[in-house]
Amino acid sequence: MIYFDNAATTLHKPPQVIEAVTKAMTTMGNCGRGAHPSSRRAAGAVYEARQKLARFFSCSREDHVVFTANATHSLNLAICGLFSPGDHVITTVAEHNSVLRPLYRLEGQIGLQTDYIPTDAKGVLQLSKLEEFLRPNTKAVICTHMSNVTGNITDLETVSAFTKKHGLLLVVDGSQSAGYLPISMKEMAIDILCVTGHKGLLGPQGTGCLLLREGISLRPLTVGGSGVQSYLKEQPPKLPEALEAGTLNTHGIAGLSAAMDYLEEMGLEVIKEKEDALTRYFYENIRHIDGIRIHGDPEGSHGPIVALNLPNMDSATLADCLAEDYGIATRPGAHCAPLMHKALGTDTQGLVRFSFSHFNTCEEVDLAVTALKELRQQD
């Protein structure tokens, strides 16, 4: 199988990630729940992973790296923990349901006020409108770093300049960009960064994290065992325990930690160059297929995703043909980002997303190009 669904989850993990998980499953006790060697080993591994993630994303404190189960958990924690009645937030139509649905829920529950930055016809966010949406009660901007539908990259410098100028918080969903684009919380003045471990970071499923700038306080989403200050009725206020109730996924975190080593050794610039080359190669070879519609702005600031439709063919049918006749894995349909589909006019047809990893090859891309050309002729 040729796997072009890396934006859903990367299938090819570096061997050291798998080895680290295996080793953790045979040697690690419960992190922070005892002082014997296997418990200390777990605690040490988790601490190392925090250090690596803090360094990777230029987060000023490793104890402000909070482990979660996935980006959805991170985003719910950020959004539910941040806002109070009367707050206004600016977000975008490029957001995933893991941002939209928590916001919709708070609209109903606490009367949160929300505005959505629109896109142009290519799905590019119209950030020039940021100022128009500013209100006296605006508390934060929440935006994705890269659209999971189109691969369009958000110009975070512009957003960051806006949030700094007006003293707003900047919450970034780095689910699609982490492990592909460099993200510096310090340079980009990001207050809360939410990422998942199992996509570009190449770690196991069941891992994610939320990184906080020092001084930002969040109400916890879950409360419970903390391993420290057991007699407090509330979750202990100190990070990371404040936001990490219950037993951590040490086995998964050990894998993510090994993945961070791989990324550091390989270097993001090498990974990005490889993925960009594959994406460009694919795009250049399919863009002239008669009637093909390519969504997003692949000639602009764009990640390793190409979203497309063939005319007169439902996206699910196209993806099924690719999978069954050519052994090519893509993702069709709606991609949990309903406002983006509406903006692109693909809310009925859906779209087929090709998403690349640096483990993919030009030969695999060649096969996909041939497949699309043949399917178009049969259409």
Add this chain to the structure above:
Amino acid sequence: MIYFDNAATTLHKPPQVIEAVTKAMTTMGNCGRGAHPSSRRAAGAVYEARQKLARFFSCSREDHVVFTANATHSLNLAICGLFSPGDHVITTVAEHNSVLRPLYRLEGQIGLQTDYIPTDAKGVLQLSKLEEFLRPNTKAVICTHMSNVTGNITDLETVSAFTKKHGLLLVVDGSQSAGYLPISMKEMAIDILCVTGHKGLLGPQGTGCLLLREGISLRPLTVGGSGVQSYLKEQPPKLPEALEAGTLNTHGIAGLSAAMDYLEEMGLEVIKEKEDALTRYFYENIRHIDGIRIHGDPEGSHGPIVALNLPNMDSATLADCLAEDYGIATRPGAHCAPLMHKALGTDTQGLVRFSFSHFNTCEEVDLAVTALKELRQQD
């Protein structure tokens, strides 16, 4: 190292669990996010795991098995999703902070009314008092199946008779009992069962689940991507998606699924018999140590835990000596169950918990007995 901290997490996982995780990490895409083989493989593995868990716990529907990150997540989901202002709940002083802290929070947030069943001097719950605590607005009883501090087993039949008689919901924390005691949601009339995957169920960390009786409805704790009905503003109402926003830990779930096979093949009665034999053997050999204080009721209905203190020695000191001088891993201090420690009078000294797995041996227990005797003499 001799590992007697199995109530914190089981360190020895069956080899097939590790193999299943490894295989999942090399073959499985994102469950429910596409229709290509690696995504379908993930979806199939998750569905199989639901079936096994439903069968294991006699839950009537496999789609009412909801995967979570751990028991804390399950319990927060149950407690935050169930209660409304004006409700009253009966719980116990044997509960873990993963029950207590969510309840305390709701007391403050929505005025939830809570009563706590006390224990006798051996930490045994005084269930005869259940009727005294009943109010017209009592909605549920939440109780642990086995104390994580003492190993005392809750007489669920009595609790269940009470909840059935008065039409209350029964929420059970099976964190410590699952994989040791049989739990039948059907026979015990359990409405919501919360378990973790990484203790007696022998699965990986980062896995847990909540099992719901048909007809019980919970508000979701997190909302976001669902893979289906992307255009709904709310989380889709159908289980399990209703309570499972975001990418599942398919890698961990595959491991848990393999662990369920192991448990089925081995049989709980065999596991229980082995663990009971080790626990009894340990207890019988230490109970006459001069001045030793054994907490809980090891001669009553009791699981594979022995909680103890030596006189004049802080529990942390004792556990450190056991670890450093004898290579024996136990857990000292407070065990995230503050009300139980107050009931036992161990809130200052803490206590040392020995918790056994069927992978432990009599020879290991012999060493622990010798260690305790020697440490007592030095005391």
